[in-house]
Amino acid sequence: MxxxxxxxxxxxxxxxxxxxxxLTIIGIAIGPLALVMISSVTQGYSKYIVTQIESLxxxxxxxxxxxxxxxxxxDLDFMRSIPGVARxxxxxxxxxxxxxxAEEKDIYIYALPIDFLLQAVSNLEIKGGSIPxxxxxxxxxxxxxxxxxxxxxxVYRLGDVxxxxxxxxxxxxxxxxxxxxxxxxxxxxxxxxAMFLNPDDTIFMNLDAGEKLIGMKKWSGILIxxxxxxxxxxxxxxxxNTYRNSVEIVSFLAIARIASSITxxxxxxxxxxxxxxxxxAIAGVAATMITSVIERTKEIGVMKALGFTDRQVLTLxxxxxxxxxxxxxxxxxxxxxxxxxxxxxxxxxxSSGTAVITINAHPExxxxxIARTALLTMFVGVIGGLFPAYRAAxxxxxxxxxYE
Amino acid sequence: xxxxxxxxNVKKAYRVGNIVTWGLRGVDLVVEEGEFISIIGPSGxxxxxxxxxxxxxxxxxxxxxxxxxxxxxxxxxxxxxxLRNRMIGFVFQTFNLINRLTVLENIELPLIVRSxxxxxxxxxxxxxLLMAGGDPSWLKKKPNQLSGGQQQRVAIARAIVGNPRIxxxxxxxxxxxxxxAKIVIQTFKNLHSRGxxxxxxxxxxxxxxxxxxxxxxxxxxxxxxxxxDPDKCILVxx
Numbered sequence: 001m002x003x004x005x006x007x008x009x010x011x012x013x014x015x016x017x018x019x020x021x022x023l024t025i026i027g028i029a030i031g032p033l034a035l036v037m038i039s040s041v042t043q044g045y046s047k048y049i050v051t052q053i054e055s056l057x058x059x060x061x062x063x064x065x066x067x068x069x070x071x072x073x074x075d076l077d078f079m080r081s082i083p084g085v086a087r088x089x090x091x092x093x094x095x096x097x098x099x100x101x102a103e104e105k106d107i108y109i110y111a112l113p114i115d116f117l118l119q120a121v122s123n124l125e126i127k128g129g130s131i132p133x134x135x136x137x138x139x140x141x142x143x144x145x146x147x148x149x150x151x152x153x154x155v156y157r158l159g160d161v162x163x164x165x166x167x168x169x170x171x172x173x174x175x176x177x178x179x180x181x182x183x184x185x186x187x188x189x190x191x192x193x194a195m196f197l198n199p200d201d202t203i204f205m206n207l208d209a210g211e212k213l214i215g216m217k218k219w220s221g222i223l224i225x226x227x228x229x230x231x232x233x234x235x236x237x238x239x240x241n242t243y244r245n246s247v248e249i250v251s252f253l254a255i256a257r258i259a260s261s262i263t264x265x266x267x268x269x270x271x272x273x274x275x276x277x278x279x280x281a282i283a284g285v286a287a288t289m290i291t292s293v294i295e296r297t298k299e300i301g302v303m304k305a306l307g308f309t310d311r312q313v314l315t316l317x318x319x320x321x322x323x324x325x326x327x328x329x330x331x332x333x334x335x336x337x338x339x340x341x342x343x344x345x346x347x348x349x350x351s352s353g354t355a356v357i358t359i360n361a362h363p364e365x366x367x368x369x370i371a372r373t374a375l376l377t378m379f380v381g382v383i384g385g386l387f388p389a390y391r392a393a394x395x396x397x398x399x400x401x402x403y404e
Numbered sequence: 405x406x407x408x409x410x411x412x413n414v415k416k417a418y419r420v421g422n423i424v425t426w427g428l429r430g431v432d433l434v435v436e437e438g439e440f441i442s443i444i445g446p447s448g449x450x451x452x453x454x455x456x457x458x459x460x461x462x463x464x465x466x467x468x469x470x471x472x473x474x475x476x477x478x479x480x481x482x483x484x485x486x487l488r489n490r491m492i493g494f495v496f497q498t499f500n501l502i503n504r505l506t507v508l509e510n511i512e513l514p515l516i517v518r519s520x521x522x523x524x525x526x527x528x529x530x531x532x533l534l535m536a537g538g539d540p541s542w543l544k545k546k547p548n549q550l551s552g553g554q555q556q557r558v559a560i561a562r563a564i565v566g567n568p569r570i571x572x573x574x575x576x577x578x579x580x581x582x583x584x585a586k587i588v589i590q591t592f593k594n595l596h597s598r599g600x601x602x603x604x605x606x607x608x609x610x611x612x613x614x615x616x617x618x619x620x621x622x623x624x625x626x627x628x629x630x631x632x633d634p635d636k637c638i639l640v641x642x
Contacts, residue, residue: 005516009505016504302500305461306562307489307517309482398462401496 001312010319013292020288021324027284028328028380029335032373035274036336040363041343042270046263048361052192053256057120059086061224061236062250069246071219079224082238084231089116090219092210096166096203098146100155107146108202109166111210112223114141120225124199129158129186137209141186145200160184164203166214180213192360229253278380281328285384289321293392300392301400310393317389318382325381329374336373337365405436407473408569408601409458414467416453416624427453429624430467435603437569440596442604442612442632445621451605452574454621458603459492459572460484472569489517493563497575499555501547507533507558508543514566532565533558537591553584560591564600571595573604577611582638589614589638610638 014021063079065071071090079088091112097104110117114131118124127147132139140162147156156162166178182205191199210216226232236251243249293300300313308316340363348359411434416427427450435441445451456462457469460476469476471491476484493514501510511529520528530540538557547555556576563571573592577585589611592602604615612618614637618630634640 001516002519005522009509009516012504012509298500299502301461302494302496302502303513304485305459305488305494306514307485307566308513309485309517311482312517396462398456401456401461401500 001315006315006319007323010316010323013296013316013320014324017292020291024284024288025324025328025331028281028325028377029332031274031277031281031380032329032332032377033336033339034277035271035373035376036333036365036369037339037343037363038270038274039267039369040336040340040365042263042266043364043369044340044344044361045348045359046260046267047364048192048359050256050260050263053252053259057122057225058229058253058256059226059232060120060252061226061232061239062221062252063224063239063243064221064248064250065218066246066248069243071222071247076222078242079222079239082235084227084235085224086227087116087119087225088222089113090207090222092207092214092216093220094166094168094214094216096164098162098164098203100146100149105146106201107143107164108198109164109205109210109214110197110202111205111207111214111216113207114204116223116225117204120223121197121199124191125189127187127189129184132185132206134206135208136185137206137212138182139185140182140203140205140209141188142184142204143188143198143200143202144190146203147184147187156184156187158184158187162203168215178215182209182213275376278376281325281377281380282384285321285324285380286387288324289317289385289388290391292320293317293388296392297395297400297403300395301397301403304395304397304400314389314393317392318385321385321389322378322381325377325384328380329377332377333370333373337363340365405438407434408437408471409433409435409603410468410470410473411457412468412470414454414457414464414469416450416457416462417465426624428457428464431457431621431624431626433619433626435570435601437601438596438599439617440592440600440602440604440615441617441619442606442615443619443621443626444606444609444612444630446607449621450624451607451621453624455572455574455603455605458570459494460488485517489514489566491569493566493568493571495556495559495563495571495573495576497578499547499552499559499579501555501559501562503546503548505546506543507538507545507547507550510547510558511562511565513562518566528565529561532561535564535591535595536561537587537594551584552580553587556580556584556588557591560588564595569601571600571602573602573606575606575608576604577606577608577638585611586638593639608638610636610641613637614639 076088076090079085089112091110094109096107096109098107131141142156147154149155161181161183163179163181166180168176168178188199226235232251232253236249239249303313344361344363411431414428414431418425418427431454443451443454457464471487508529511532512525515525515528533540536557538561542550542554547558576588580588596602604611606612613632613634615632618632619626620628620630
């Protein structure tokens with residue numbers, strides 16, 4: 001039999017029972033819709049998060065003091081002396097609050113050599129102005145969300161003075177507020193949400209400023225820039241072995257790997273959940289096709305009387321279910337793509353205490369996802385149609401012709 | 405003329421639980437090429453069962469069916485389907501046309517099995533429809549847009565489009581008015597005059613009298629052979 005004739009006859013078969021075919025196609029479409037929409041959005045976020053972590057510095061290691069241990073110049077010198085370490089710099093970090101119009105906004109404050117920050121964090125660029133010189137303690141570089149409001153309107157300009165209320169918890173748990181004023185010498189370009197550093201909501205100042213303006217005495221940590229990412233793991237292990245429990249070592253490369261494995265697990269779970277929709281679709285196709293085969297028993301008898309073989313009858317019925325699944329797949333994948341963009345446009349908001357980061361990532365729609373979804377949908381058609389087709393093929397012609 | 409079909413002591417039993425019902429109790433029949441015969445008998449005499457055997461739609465419980473000397477019991481389902489497609493054309497009482505397909509698509513079905521190109525199929529369909537007394541203007545219509553008599557002519561066209569050696573008709577006039585029945589029998593006469601072997605199963609003596617031989621079937625056995633009375637053929641009676 002010519003394949004075009006097979007498709008023509010099969011198409012006519014399900015077009016006769018339009019409503020039933022449409023409902024079955026809708027049932028089939030739910031699987032690819034869910035798979036494309038959910039998978040592409042989660043993969044988009046996953047990729048974004050991993051990229052962000054990696055962009056924080058694949059070659060970067062952060063060392064934080066643990067317990068009562070204080071990091072000192074001696075530790076810094078030791079870390080700088082480790083082979084493979086390109087640069088190591090201490091930093092202070094705290095949180096503060098600034099006024100934007102009538103509203104108050106929580107912000108982060110990082111005090112560190114800003115040129116080091118630009119060296120370590122890829123994609124972080126100055127939008128306007130310049131970084132303060134090493135001796136300029138009152139000058140700062142601010143993140144995009146501090147200089148601009150949600151609509152992109154300028155709130156603070158270069159040279160403006162910002163008054164920051166810094167909260168400090170002193171020994172004995174006493175909370176102390178300190179008010180400091182700084183001058184904006186530079187504004188960072190929009191960076192986007194990041195997991196550990198949120199440059200858009202941060203004010204960066206020189207290390208000296210952290211001590212002199214804010215009054216911080218103990219380093220919050222030391223950032224180590226390694227010459228090559230292949231050395232990160234060895235140096236991190238070396239530091240762990242040296243300091244034991246005195247410090248916490250954070251390697252962004254390792255975090256990226258962990259994040260990647262977590263997101264892979266999330267992707268797998270969403271894929272598995274989508275499979276449930278495909279299983280339901282198989283049952284739907286099977287129900288539709290078995291009903292169709294029963295209704296057409298006599299017709300199948302006529303076809304056999306005219307010389308159609310069992311295999312040709314099987315091919316016709318399978319083609320019918322396959323065509324329905326292809327139609328369902330096209331509709332489902334198309335709606336899935338639209339749905340993915342609609343879902344992703346809302347953004348993913350991660351809230352941690354006062355910090356709120358909204359991730360806006362494009363859904364990750366690629367050929368592999370589309371091909372995998374299309375194959376799964378066609379599999380639904382074949383599996384759903386297999387039993388009804390086999391049953392139709394095996395009906396003895398004389399029995400089929402007697403069927404009323 | 406050479407034998408085209410030979411049935412040797414063909415029996416058919418239907419078993420439902422422990423009850424065995426005999427459809428055929430030992431039928432011997434020889435049909436020569438180019439013959440126009442009828443099998444007549446009351447309801448339940450086994451007419452349709454016999455036609456199913458002749459059309460290779462069912463297998464006998466015992467006995468032999470020879471088509472052009474080939475014992476069909478030795479053939480598999482695929483070979484039987486091929487033989488049905490090439491050798492046998494069916495005309496049913498209820499036409500058994502597929503209503504979602506057009507007249508053209510219905511008639512071309514046996515040719516689709518043979519993978520004949522569409523342009524050639526259309527040519528053969530038109531020729532068959534004319535031979536069956538049909539009108540080419542029906543080709544794009546759906547069967548349910550035609551009258552019963554017209555539908556039966558479409559069914560005859562479908563049966564003969566593949567140029568089969570044997571035409572089997574099961575009560576072909578059973579669902580038709582007298583005028584339409586006359587047209588159908590006249591079509592059979594025309595086909596027979598061109599050398600077509602035709603076997604008609606009927607309970608209508610006026611149809612049987614239009615054939616060359618009448619076999620009488622009763623209780624699953626052929627009980628006699630009767631000479632038709634051409635004066636009582638439906639084509640000449642009022």
